[in-house]
Amino acid sequence: MSRNLTAYRVMATIVGVLLVVLCLIGVPLANFDGTPMWEIFDSTPAWVTTGSDAHNLGEMITTYLGVAHGWLYMIFLFSAFLLSRRAGWDLPFTLVTLICGTIPILSFWAEHRATRRVRAEHPEPV
Numbered sequence: 001m002s003r004n005l006t007a008y009r010v011m012a013t014i015v016g017v018l019l020v021v022l023c024l025i026g027v028p029l030a031n032f033d034g035t036p037m038w039e040i041f042d043s044t045p046a047w048v049t050t051g052s053d054a055h056n057l058g059e060m061i062t063t064y065l066g067v068a069h070g071w072l073y074m075i076f077l078f079s080a081f082l083l084s085r086r087a088g089w090d091l092p093f094t095l096v097t098l099i100c101g102t103i104p105i106l107s108f109w110a111e112h113r114a115t116r117r118v119r120a121e122h123p124e125p126v
Helices: 002-031 053-087 091-098 106-121
Strands: none
Touching: 002 053, 002 106, 053 091, 053 106, 091 106
16 A cells, blocks of 8 residues: 555656646746637737747747656556555545646645545555
């Protein structure tokens, strides 16, 4: 159980940090140049100029961290699912834990909640 919990916690932290950087730094720098975004928004705030260093940094963050986050999120899902089966979580708790990995900041709360539950329900050295 200890290895499952450690793997889950490491992946939750990595995925959470990448998601925060991606959503709160990369996306605004890459997309907030006053132009339409994703064919959803007519215009965005004009925080950066297209082609500026900040805009290029945002493009790099969204391109490379976006791909890394996608692959690492799959590993996170796998480790969280294995932990859920090993710890005997019910389906609603498992789903909330998995879904929270997609929401910036909330993923850290879900990791804390899951860790607390595993340690409470499985008091052997974890």
